[in-house]
Amino acid sequence: MNRRRLLLAAALGGLVGLAGLSRAEERVIRIVAKKFEFNPSEITLKKGEPVVLELTSEDVTMGFAASDLNVDVEIPPGKVTVVRLVPDKEGTFGFHCDVFCGDGHEDMGGRIVVVAA
Amino acid sequence: MAQAFDRRDFLKLAGLGGAVFASGLAGCAGMAGAERDEFYFVQLSDTHWGFKGPALNPDAAGTLPKAVAAVNALKERPDFIVFTGDLTHTTDDPKERRRRLAEFKDIVSKLDVRTVRFLPGEHDASLDRGEAWKEFFGPSNYSFDHKGVHFVALDNVSDPAARLGEAQLGWLKADLARLDPAAPIVVLAHRPLFDLMPQWDWATRDGKAAIDILMPYRNVTVFYGHIHQEHHHMTAHIAHHSAKSLIFPLPAPGSQPKRVPIPWDAAQPYRGLGFRGIEAEVKKPAYDLVEFPVKA
Numbered sequence: 001m002n003r004r005r006l007l008l009a010a011a012l013g014g015l016v017g018l019a020g021l022s023r024a025e026e027r028v029i030r031i032v033a034k035k036f037e038f039n040p041s042e043i044t045l046k047k048g049e050p051v052v053l054e055l056t057s058e059d060v061t062m063g064f065a066a067s068d069l070n071v072d073v074e075i076p077p078g079k080v081t082v083v084r085l086v087p088d089k090e091g092t093f094g095f096h097c098d099v100f101c102g103d104g105h106e107d108m109g110g111r112i113v114v115v116a117a
Numbered sequence: 118m119a120q121a122f123d124r125r126d127f128l129k130l131a132g133l134g135g136a137v138f139a140s141g142l143a144g145c146a147g148m149a150g151a152e153r154d155e156f157y158f159v160q161l162s163d164t165h166w167g168f169k170g171p172a173l174n175p176d177a178a179g180t181l182p183k184a185v186a187a188v189n190a191l192k193e194r195p196d197f198i199v200f201t202g203d204l205t206h207t208t209d210d211p212k213e214r215r216r217r218l219a220e221f222k223d224i225v226s227k228l229d230v231r232t233v234r235f236l237p238g239e240h241d242a243s244l245d246r247g248e249a250w251k252e253f254f255g256p257s258n259y260s261f262d263h264k265g266v267h268f269v270a271l272d273n274v275s276d277p278a279a280r281l282g283e284a285q286l287g288w289l290k291a292d293l294a295r296l297d298p299a300a301p302i303v304v305l306a307h308r309p310l311f312d313l314m315p316q317w318d319w320a321t322r323d324g325k326a327a328i329d330i331l332m333p334y335r336n337v338t339v340f341y342g343h344i345h346q347e348h349h350h351m352t353a354h355i356a357h358h359s360a361k362s363l364i365f366p367l368p369a370p371g372s373q374p375k376r377v378p379i380p381w382d383a384a385q386p387y388r389g390l391g392f393r394g395i396e397a398e399v400k401k402p403a404y405d406l407v408e409f410p411v412k413a
Binding site (some may be wrong): 061063065067068074094096098099100101102103105106 | 206207208209239243244274278279309315316317318374376
């Protein structure tokens with residue numbers, strides 16, 4: 001992902017967890033949401049590694065909440081929602097959809113595994 | 118077989134001045150003569166009419182009628198009944214949603230109580246922002262007074278992102294403005310207003326704003342549903358009591374990795390299901406809660 005595209009994505013979506021980092025160091029992970037799953041539903045990050053999550057929805061507005069990592073954004077369809085974060089602790093942290101999207105919503109989630117750098 | 122209860126059976130809730138007691142759904146007894154300045158109401162929640170899942174509740178179509186019959190069998194008529202949301206189970210089909218709401222309304226019309234209040238849950242209202250629910254039950258947030266207690270019903274589900282929203286928070290503030298800080302206030306909602314377990318979607322995004330508005334009032338109690346189990350919590354002096362479901366129970370907050378419903382136990386049918394009676398002692402003020410199990 002080049003700088004221009006990242007800025008475009010940021011303008012379209014939102015920026016969360018800006019940490020004043022060099023964008024050249026950020027790894028981009030794309031996550032697609034649709035009823036009632038995230039793909040991928042598990043991602044592995046390294047502690048201290050800056051990452052950019054590019055979140056999109058294929059159908060309705062979804063949520064992406066990983067409260068242990070202080071992430072909580074909405075993912076409207078038709079745009080890229082950008083989340084930038086730097087995991088500061090190791091462990092396995094769940095995320096889930098917190099915008100009610102129908103029967104199956106309660107099971108819509110995944111996990112973020114943060115390993116040692 | 119009827120299970121009698123009386124005030125001696127009350128389990129005092131620490132710091133609440135209230136009480137909890139239980140009775141059987143198959144026919145519970147009422148309370149001995151009501152005293153002056155007291156009243157009694159019943160909370161039912163999370164009936165999820167239209168749910169199908171034999172592993173969780175093989176009597177999904179029979180549980181709500183049983184609860185209605187049990188309420189009608191109470192020896193003492195409640196002053197009113199409140200349903201705190203998820204009256205129906207969600208469906209993407211607007212016609213089916215309305216069919217379920219109509220069937221639910223027809224079933225609960227058999228309650229032998231003049232006044233029945235309703236709140237929406239996210240299963241009823243989040244997919245169409247409450248449109249169908251309001252067709253059947255009217256406004257989704259409102260207030261009323263009963264024997265000296267001010268009741269406020271909040272809608273924290275019609276926004277699928279679980280927000281009350283600025284407009285409703287403004288309404289709440291204005292609604293309470295005329296009250297004395299010592300006035301007894303009961304808040305009814307579907308989701309918890311506090312962050313019980315955001316990882317399990319057991320929260321209201323701007324619930325803290327509502328609690329901040331309520332905080333200056335010294336006698337506030339919140340009754341809610343959503344989490345399919347009895348739970349009691351204090352935010353400062355404000356008590357929050359969740360009710361059991363009438364479809365399937367959910368695990369205790371954080372007790373397991375995932376919020377997976379608790380399967381039906383054929384050896385203990387209807388275990389974890391039930392409804393609640395609340396005896397309000399207005400002068401103190403205090404609330405006596407009754408937790409009812411479901412029996413075959």
